[in-house]
Amino acid sequence: MRPWVFIxxxxxxxxxxxxxxPEIAFAGRSNVGKSSLINALVGKKGxxxxxxxxxxxxELNYFVPxxxxxxxxxxxxxxxxxxxxxxxxxxxxDKVDAWTKLVFDxxxxxxxxxxxxxxxxxxxxxxxxxxxxxxxxxxxxxxxQIVLTKTDKIKEAGLPRLIAxxxxxxxxxxxxxxxxxxxxxxxxxGLDELRAAIAQAANG
Ligand code: GDP
Numbered sequence: 001m002r003p004w005v006f007i008x009x010x011x012x013x014x015x016x017x018x019x020x021x022p023e024i025a026f027a028g029r030s031n032v033g034k035s036s037l038i039n040a041l042v043g044k045k046g047x048x049x050x051x052x053x054x055x056x057x058x059e060l061n062y063f064v065p066x067x068x069x070x071x072x073x074x075x076x077x078x079x080x081x082x083x084x085x086x087x088x089x090x091x092x093x094d095k096v097d098a099w100t101k102l103v104f105d106x107x108x109x110x111x112x113x114x115x116x117x118x119x120x121x122x123x124x125x126x127x128x129x130x131x132x133x134x135x136x137x138x139x140x141x142x143x144x145q146i147v148l149t150k151t152d153k154i155k156e157a158g159l160p161r162l163i164a165x166x167x168x169x170x171x172x173x174x175x176x177x178x179x180x181x182x183x184x185x186x187x188x189x190g191l192d193e194l195r196a197a198i199a200q201a202a203n204g
Contacts, residue, residue, distance in 0.1 A: 123150065
């Protein structure tokens, strides 16, 4: 597998690369462990920036395996898109509005977007601002799947119930994939299952 590289940050729709390979996107509250998970998935530390500081640039960050020209005859098997984190307590309204516009435009307008993985901290579960994002995904009719993060921080015995509760929360949501994945970037748990799910979503 070629190493993954960052190709561009997209602050508005007009900066999107031409539609090509299937796209898989990742969304989650700030600090949910999104950068850590993307880095763990592709086996490259520092690809997506890991940081605790909220309010980083509001861009869709595009990653592809290295070495593709982007030409029609040489497309990567898929692109991974790191969506800007949401849910900063102190975020001003105009920033939240800009986030919603960028994300919703992308969700609605991108035919090659195959699935969004919505990351939920296993310690906190689905919060009100996660619900808002799930509603946005349902409205845009984009397939999404919930991924629990940092499961090494909770008791293993509690995991089945957490998964069942999370499934119950999304049961009536039209665009939700009816399975919840449990991961730990720190310990590597669930990463193979997530890789398999991504490959299936990208090729489906
Ligand atoms: P992001 O803001 O969603 O990109 O979150 P980061 O990937 O920067 O992670 C936020 C914090 O959670 C960092 O201190 C990480 O070290 C920590 N973290 C991320 N994933 C895990 C995990 O699987 N287990 C544990 N214990 N900590 C994690």
